[in-house]
Amino acid sequence: MIVGVPREVKSDEYRVAMIPVGVEELRRAGHRVLVQAGAGLGSGIPDDRYAASGAEIIPDASLIWGKADLIVKVKEPLAEEWPLMRVGQTVFTYFHFAADERLMRAVMSSGITAVAYETIKDAKGSLPLLTPMSEVAGRMSIQEGAKYLERPQQGRGILLAGVPGVAPANVVVLGGGIVGANAAKVAAGLGATVLLLDINLDRLRYLDDVMPPNVTTLFSDRHTILECISRADLVIGAVLIPGARTPMLIRREDLAKMLPRAVIIDVAIDQGGCIETSRPTTHANPTYIVDDVVHYCVTNMPGAVGRTSTYALTNVTLPYAMQLANKGVDKACKDNPGLAQGVNIRRGKITNAAVAETYGLECHGLN
Secondary structure (H helix, E strand, C coil): CEEEECCCCCCCCCCCCCCHHHHHHHHHCCCEEEEECCCCHHHCCCHHHHHHCCCEEECCHHHHHHHCCEEECCCCCCCCCHHHCCCCCEEEECCCHHHCHHHHHHHHHHCCEEEEHHHCCCCCCCCCCCHHHHHHHHHHHHHHHHHHCCHHHCCCCCCCCCECCECCCEEEEECCCHHHHHHHHHHHHCCCEEEEEECCHHHHHHHHHHCCCCEEEEECCHHHHHHHHCCCCEEEECCCCCCCCCCCCECHHHHHHCCCCCEEEEHHHHHCCCECCCCCECCCCCEEEECCEEEECECCHHHHHHHHHHHHHHHHHHHHHHHHHHHHHHHHHHHCHHHHCCEEEECCEECCHHHHHHHCCCCCCCC
8 A cells, every 4th residue: 555644734733644663664564655755844853764764755745645545644634635635545634524614525525535533442432542632732731821821922911830929820621531631730730720620520530539639620510610710810621522513611701701811722622612712723823812811722732842742643643554554444444443433534425423413414334
């Protein structure tokens, strides 16, 4: 099989979908690997390292899309890449279809098989390809939140940790999954006062056992959310329903209850966001202000720390890429039901129930 690794084109995306050891493993299994020139530079991996591992360095993305049976990427194909997708091709990447109907319809029209990192499950029912980037994004959310609380960044002028004689910041984390747990841990480590909300009581019991004493767990409901955000300096949106659009937890009118120049970091923006006033932003222009509340809604937060994120991501994606290359998508999915759950669109048909429900469309069986 021919496996293609194009350079990412999303703004300020410094990750790459494969590292040299992945090329070496695929080559050892008898596959050709085409890597676009410069694809790894944002992660500190020069072309010669790929070439030494057996990759063919290709100057132009269109040549890779035109030849490869399997495309391995990090972020969803952008509009400029849609015409390059070919009938019968498999594209393995983050798609987040529930947040982008135009992308979903473009992929349906293309005839490719879309295997989405974010809906693949392992034997425990967890999301192994989403987890490492959720860890990165959760930790980064506090790093970014601390920065945008500074007054030159239009924030409240609050030091997250406080100092002796001055109270630390109040941080509210909506969602106790991987993103939320990592955000709460980092915020607590910096000395902030943290409220961590979730609707899963078993998860809250676990988090209550493992979190430091400056983290308080609360059951999430409408009244509790409003009470918490009214005192918050920093709110982290960390909600996820796999494959589906994120539920909206904070409405436009709720912003009036928040402190002036409080900061919202909506990590859930990849799946549509959990704040009504959230809209996608970039690392180049990460924030905007609505009703005197600072919003940070960057859709590829881990892309800013490409060296860390690339290795964390490819640690988990390579085994699945190997299965797709060695067996083809049909046999790989038959042998691995968890991988089969990653197939969101197949030959123009939606095969993921959450995506189909989001748009009121029919969900088809994989076969």
